[in-house]
Structures are given as C-alpha cells and as structure tokens.
Amino acid sequence: xxxxxxxxxxxxxxxxxxxxxCRIATAPASAARAGNDASMxxxxxxxxxxxxAIRAAVVLLFVAIAGCATPMPRRDDPYESFNRKVYKFNDFxxxxxxxxxxxxxxxxxNETSRRMISNFFANIKSPITIxxxxxxxxxxxxxxxxxxxxxxxxxxxxxxxxxxSEMSIDASATDFGVTLAKWGVPEGPYLVMPLVGSTTLRDxxxxxxxxxxxxxxxxxxxxxxxxxxxxxxxxxxxxxTLRSRAMDAESLVEGAFDPYxxxxxxxxxxxxxxxxxxxPPMEAIQALQGEDDIDxxxxxxxxxxxxxxxxxxxxxxxxx
Numbered sequence: 001x002x003x004x005x006x007x008x009x010x011x012x013x014x015x016x017x018x019x020x021x022c023r024i025a026t027a028p029a030s031a032a033r034a035g036n037d038a039s040m041x042x043x044x045x046x047x048x049x050x051x052x053a054i055r056a057a058v059v060l061l062f063v064a065i066a067g068c069a070t071p072m073p074r075r076d077d078p079y080e081s082f083n084r085k086v087y088k089f090n091d092f093x094x095x096x097x098x099x100x101x102x103x104x105x106x107x108x109x110n111e112t113s114r115r116m117i118s119n120f121f122a123n124i125k126s127p128i129t130i131x132x133x134x135x136x137x138x139x140x141x142x143x144x145x146x147x148x149x150x151x152x153x154x155x156x157x158x159x160x161x162x163x164x165s166e167m168s169i170d171a172s173a174t175d176f177g178v179t180l181a182k183w184g185v186p187e188g189p190y191l192v193m194p195l196v197g198s199t200t201l202r203d204x205x206x207x208x209x210x211x212x213x214x215x216x217x218x219x220x221x222x223x224x225x226x227x228x229x230x231x232x233x234x235x236x237x238x239x240x241t242l243r244s245r246a247m248d249a250e251s252l253v254e255g256a257f258d259p260y261x262x263x264x265x266x267x268x269x270x271x272x273x274x275x276x277x278x279x280p281p282m283e284a285i286q287a288l289q290g291e292d293d294i295d296x297x298x299x300x301x302x303x304x305x306x307x308x309x310x311x312x313x314x315x316x317x318x319x320x
Contacts, residue, residue, distance in 0.1 A: 076190075077264065083192040087260050090197055094243075102243035114244065116160045121238045122171065123152045123159025128214040132174045136182045144169060172277060176210045177203035181275045190264055198267035 077083065106114070126149035133142035148164040148171060155163045165171070180202050181187065188201025196204070211218045217235050224231040256262035272280050272288050280288075 078189050079191060083190065083264075084260055086192040086194055087263070089194060090192065091259075093195065098243055099247075102240055102247060105240050105244050106247070114241070117237075118241050118245065119152070119156070119162050120159045121241055122173075123149060123156070123162075124216050125173075125238075127216060128175060128210050129173050131214045132176055132179045132210075135176070135179045136174070141172060141174075144172070174274065175203075176206035176214075177271070178275050180206055187271075190268070198263050200271070203271070 109117070126145055129145045130142055130149065133139075133145055148169050151164040151167065151169065152159045152162055155161075177200075185202055187203070191199050191201060191204060193199055193204060196207075212222075217238060221231045221235060253259050253262055268288060272284060276284065
C-alpha cells in the first residue's frame, strides 16, 4: 500500500527558480560570509561591484534559462487587482479557520488512517472522471477509471484501500473543465474566487456540472435533509482532507517572493498537464511560458520592492 502523496496543487515554475536565485544573490553579505574563515576581511567588495556582479549573475541565469527553452511564465492577469484582494481574504480565512481545522485532523489521525480516508474520497468521486472521460470521447480511459472504481469499491472495501494501483491500474483524474478544453473552449481570464482559490473562467463555470451531475457526495446531500444541514458533512470532511494533504507542500510557498504569482503559475501549469494527461505538446508549453523579452533590471526591482514591503521588523525594543 503506497504512502499518502501530497496534493498536486503546487509545482515549481521557472519564475520561482529565478526568484530563488534573486533571493540568494541579494542576501546580506554577512550571510554569504557565514562559515568562512573569521580572519577574512569584512569588506570583500564594494557595493557597486557587488551590484554589478549580481546583475551579471542574473543575466547569466537568464541565458541558461533561454538555452533550456524555458522563458518567463506568462503574466497576463487582467483582473489581478481583484484577484489579489480575494487571495488576501482566502489567505486570512485559511490561517484563521481552515488550516487549524486541517491541523487538528492531522493531530487526531495517523498517516495510515489519513491515507485510507483519502482513498475513500478519491474512489467515491470516480464517477466524475468516468463521465468526463466519456464526454471527451476517451473510452479507454473511461474503462480504466471504471475498473479502478469497481476493484477498489469491492476488493478495496469501499475504497479504503487501493488494490487497483497495486494492479498497475493507475488513477488519472479529469473533470468538466478539461472536457471543455478538449473541445476547444478557451480558458478565459485567471480568477481567484472566495473560498475556492485559483481557477479560470472556463474551470469555474464547470464546477456546477461536476458537482451536481457527477459527484456522489452532492447526490447524497441533495437527497437528504438532516438537522443542522448535516447532509453536507461528507463534503466538508472531503475538503478537510484536501487541505490536510496540501500542508505537505507548504514549504514550496514559504520561499516564494510573491505567493500570489506562485499560485497563479502553479495552477496554470497543473491544468495544462492535466488537460494533456502529463504530456503537453511543445507549442502548448510555449504558450504557457509566454514571455521572451525579459527586463532583468525591472524584475530585480520588483523583487527588491517586495522584500522591502515584507521585511520583518528587526528593531530592538527600547529597554529604557
């Protein structure tokens, strides 16, 4: 039985690799000298020389990036002002309520039980994948998803275990947003929606289709009416498991100089690979990347301005 995998919401992107290099290049000189011989002079190079060296290093970095055919990710975001406000609200809600609940869930469960619960929810949501595979005119994948569902629901004890994976019948989840993309519907603008997070117009309008037509958890909620709306508890439990799994990837965001950009780029990359089932053509990758004309000075200034705005207060308290 395989270990629980982190949720696939976050992927490192070229801009994040660049940002990491910028953070290293602009780190205080004292940090760069850590661990060196104590007798080394404290002023190794002048500030102008250091700045020139940093700029040269960044230029070389971009030359290397260009040589690997990975230009800067696309930055088109027509509703960025609105999106950033919603992102801040979602981040606050996550820190205040959602993450603490997920953390509590992790504290009262162990890895094995969390894996079994995640397996159960992944299995019960299989009809979403089966239906969309059929709508995408992909009977082979629909048959594979149906086989997984049948095996895990029976031999796997209602999906608590995943014998289908042991039989090399791997999961390949899809959704109605991918179906729309398959038939040529454009993705539309990038959006951040309250309590939903990153999406596009195409993916956002697809949510009701998957939820109300193909999701057994929604069927259950619609066909029951318990006190205090308890029929929605399974859906809430599913969302808690998703947030719990995402905690394993939080370290990827901690080093990002702009988490909003990180999530935007990561979401676009994840959706691209999901649409093409992990093997997108080169032209699709190039369309995702978007930018070849890179203004190094502007990007450095953007990164430095961000760090100034988010610099922690290191002023020592007045001892009077």
